[in-house]
Amino acid sequence: MYIDVGDGDEPVLMLHGAGVSGWMWxxxxxxxxxxxxxxxxxxxxxxxxxxxPYVSHQATVEELRVVIERHAPQGAHVVGFSLGAQLTILLASEVPHLVRSATIISAETKPAPLPGPTLGLLALAAPLSRQRWFAEAQARQLGIPKDLWAEYLRDSATTSRETLLASVSENIRFTLPSTWSDYPGSASILVGARERKLMHDSAGLTSSALPGSTLLTVEGAAHDIPLSDPRVVVSELDRQMSDWRTRP
Structure with a gap:
C-alpha cells in the first residue's frame, strides 16, 4: 500500500473514498x-x-492497523470519507487503542436496498470509467475541483473492475459493528445537507449508536465535504486533537 507521510508530531490518518485516492485530502x-x-x-x-486490488474491508483494516502501528504506535486521529469512513468505524471498533479520535464523513451504515441490481449495473458500466468523457462527467457530479481533475482522471483509468465491484459491494452492504458502541474515544459524524436520505439516516444511526458522539450536518454540502468545505473537516480535527491533549 502506498503511503504519503508528512512531518509533524500529531498523527492524523486520512482515509479516502472509493474511486479516488489520497490526493482528495x-x-x-x-x-x-x-x-x-x-x-x-x-x-x-x-x-x-x-x-x-481491493479485496474486503476486513483485509484493508488489517493493513491499516499495521500502518498505524508503524507510523503512529501511540495511536492516531483517524478521519475517513465514504468508504474510508466505514474503515474508520471498523478501526475504532476493532483496535480502539490505536484510534485517538474518529471523524466520520458520509459513511453509509444502513445497507442500500437491492444490492444485486446495483452491482450488476456497476459491472456493465465499469469499462466506461476508463473513458475520459465519462470520467469528466463523474468529476463534475462529485464536485471535484478542476485543479484535481488530472488526479481523478488518472485514478479512473487505472482502477480495475475487480476493485470497483469489491469496494462498492462492501460499501453498500456495510452495517455498524456491535463494538462501535463501546468505542471510548471522541467521535464526530458529518453528513452533507444535500446528501440523499440514506446518508442522513446512516449518520443518525451511527451517532445514536455511540453515546457522546457529535452529529454535524454541513450546510450546502453534498457527498463532497472534504472537497467543498475542507475548513469544517479541519475544525473538527482541531477540536478532536485539542480534546485529546487536554484529556484527564
Missing part, C-alpha cells in the same frame, strides 16, 4: 497546522496502490 491538508503529521494511504486498488 489535498484541500484539507493545506489548512492543517504544521504540528500535524498526516498519514495518507492510497487504499488497495486505488491511485498508486491500483496494482493490488
Amino acid at each position: 489535498s484541500p484539507t491538508r493545506a489548512l492543517l497546522n504544521s504540528a500535524v503529521k498526516t498519514i495518507v494511504p492510497d487504499l488497495p486498488g486505488f491511485g498508486r496502490s491500483a496494482s493490488h
Whole structure:
C-alpha cells in the first residue's frame, strides 16, 4: 500500500473514498497546522496502490492497523470519507487503542436496498470509467475541483473492475459493528445537507449508536465535504486533537 507521510508530531490518518485516492485530502491538508503529521494511504486498488486490488474491508483494516502501528504506535486521529469512513468505524471498533479520535464523513451504515441490481449495473458500466468523457462527467457530479481533475482522471483509468465491484459491494452492504458502541474515544459524524436520505439516516444511526458522539450536518454540502468545505473537516480535527491533549 502506498503511503504519503508528512512531518509533524500529531498523527492524523486520512482515509479516502472509493474511486479516488489520497490526493482528495489535498484541500484539507493545506489548512492543517504544521504540528500535524498526516498519514495518507492510497487504499488497495486505488491511485498508486491500483496494482493490488481491493479485496474486503476486513483485509484493508488489517493493513491499516499495521500502518498505524508503524507510523503512529501511540495511536492516531483517524478521519475517513465514504468508504474510508466505514474503515474508520471498523478501526475504532476493532483496535480502539490505536484510534485517538474518529471523524466520520458520509459513511453509509444502513445497507442500500437491492444490492444485486446495483452491482450488476456497476459491472456493465465499469469499462466506461476508463473513458475520459465519462470520467469528466463523474468529476463534475462529485464536485471535484478542476485543479484535481488530472488526479481523478488518472485514478479512473487505472482502477480495475475487480476493485470497483469489491469496494462498492462492501460499501453498500456495510452495517455498524456491535463494538462501535463501546468505542471510548471522541467521535464526530458529518453528513452533507444535500446528501440523499440514506446518508442522513446512516449518520443518525451511527451517532445514536455511540453515546457522546457529535452529529454535524454541513450546510450546502453534498457527498463532497472534504472537497467543498475542507475548513469544517479541519475544525473538527482541531477540536478532536485539542480534546485529546487536554484529556484527564
